[in-house]
Amino acid sequence: MKKILLATGAFVAVAALGLTGCSSDNGRGGDASTDSGSGFDANSLIGVALPDKTSENWVLAGGLFEDGLKDAGFEGDVQYAGASNAVADQQQQISTMVTNGAKVIIIGAKDGAQLGTQVEQAHDAGAIVIAYDRLIQNTDAVDYYVAFDNFKVGQLQGQALLDGLAAKFPDKTTYNIELFSGSSDDANAPVFFQGAMDVLQPKIDDGTLKVVSGQTDIAQTATDGWKPENAQRRMDTLMQGTYQSETVDGVLSPNDTLARAIITSVKDAGQAELPIVTGQDSEAASIPLIMSGEQYSTIYKDTRELVKTAIEMAQTLQKGDKPDTTTETDNGNVKVPTLYLDPVIVTKENAAEAYANNPDLEALTK
Numbered sequence: 267m268k269k270i271l272l273a274t275g276a277f278v279a280v281a282a283l284g285l286t287g288c289s290s291d292n293g294r295g296g297d298a299s300t301d302s303g304s305g306f307d308a309n310s311l312i313g314v315a316l317p318d319k320t321s322e323n324w325v326l327a328g329g330l331f332e333d334g335l336k337d338a339g340f341e342g343d344v345q346y347a348g349a350s351n352a353v354a355d356q357q358q359q360i361s362t363m364v365t366n367g368a369k370v371i372i373i374g375a376k377d378g379a380q381l382g383t384q385v386e387q388a389h390d391a392g393a394i395v396i397a398y399d400r401l402i403q404n405t406d407a408v409d410y411y412v413a414f415d416n417f418k419v420g421q422l423q424g425q426a427l428l429d430g431l432a433a434k435f436p437d438k439t440t441y442n443i444e445l446f447s448g449s450s451d452d453a454n455a456p457v458f459f460q461g462a463m464d465v466l467q468p469k470i471d472d473g474t475l476k477v478v479s480g481q482t483d484i485a486q487t488a489t490d491g492w493k494p495e496n497a498q499r500r501m502d503t504l505m506q507g508t509y510q511s512e513t514v515d516g517v518l519s520p521n522d523t524l525a526r527a528i529i530t531s532v533k534d535a536g537q538a539e540l541p542i543v544t545g546q547d548s549e550a551a552s553i554p555l556i557m558s559g560e561q562y563s564t565i566y567k568d569t570r571e572l573v574k575t576a577i578e579m580a581q582t583l584q585k586g587d588k589p590d591t592t593t594e595t596d597n598g599n600v601k602v603p604t605l606y607l608d609p610v611i612v613t614k615e616n617a618a619e620a621y622a623n624n625p626d627l628e629a630l631t632k
């Protein structure tokens with residue numbers, strides 16, 4: 267618990283301040299015609315391509331980008347990929363933004379490994395590409411990446427699981443747990459999982475944690491499309507098989523949508539005591555569950571802050587300056603200049619404090 271309380275001090279701080287940008291190269295290999303140093307018109311078109319509406323953060327981001335880009339004097343074009351053919355849809359939307367002359371294209375990738383052609387097209391047309399929340403992989407044509415530190419998110423989730431288990435089951439020395447991870451087409455999913463395993467693996471190795479199903483491989487724990495029905499189905503199967511004669515004490519859930527599905531499954535299976543379940547995103551539907559103790563933790567990644575930071579990057583580029591970055595992230599081809607914001611772990615104990623800057627969320631802690 268102590269670690270969790272300490273972590274709240276890190277409150278959604280934009281780490282850029284005071285830290286110098288690591289890269290003076292915007293990733294486009296010195297092509298003068300596409301150098302951000304030239305800037306562009308203040309009322310230029312800025313495209314935003316978002317993946318889907320599977321989590322509240324994505325739903326919020328659309329409106330925030332619409333308003334924020336308008337307030338900044340840009341012409342905004344905000345698009346979501348359609349549910350049925352999301353990858354092709356997003357590819358098409360980005361191409362259209364390029365054709366329409368967007369100067370910056372901000373992309374929350376549906377599948378970060380399948381946008382190479384489109385971002386290269388963007389570069390050829392002189393547009394600057396910002397990967398938003400999810401990294402775009404295996405291409406040189408990504409200039410910046412802005413996100414909450416995904417590895418840290420995973421570490422906070424892993425630590426929360428350990429803290430929650432110790433607090434809820436003071437008499438136990440070993441705990442039965444299960445692991446869930448996100449969608450395999452999301453570059454964030456393995457990073458969250460690796461961060462969590464960084465904390466949990468030593469406790470699995472020393473026998474404190476027992477993954478009763480034996481499913482510790484990311485391929486076994488993945489949740490296709492981040493869809494709650496997929497997590498619920500897997501948890502139902504575990505409850506009906508592995509947990510017929512055992513109880514599950516804890517579940518690593520990578521986000522809130524999946525946490526709620528997992529909790530529903532355990533309840534449906536009739537287990538008397540709910541396990542410690544982690545989460546992410548501070549979704550409105552999960553905060554009351556955290557206050558009532560059904561879900562143990564979530565992560566606060568203030569979408570308002572992330573959108574604002576992405577728009578500020580566009581404003582800096584518009585002036586012909588280089589945005590501040592805090593680190594670099596290897597996308598398989600290049601090291602992408604990256605600006606990470608700090609995620610905050612939230613439990614019942616610090617929720618009111620953590621959401622003090624966000625009246626909508628704070629109200630849910632009452």
Ligand code: BGC
Binds near residue numbers: 320324455
């Ligand atoms: C985001 C998470 C979100 C998940 C599912 C990830 O890429 O970082 O915040 O829960 O996608 O939408």
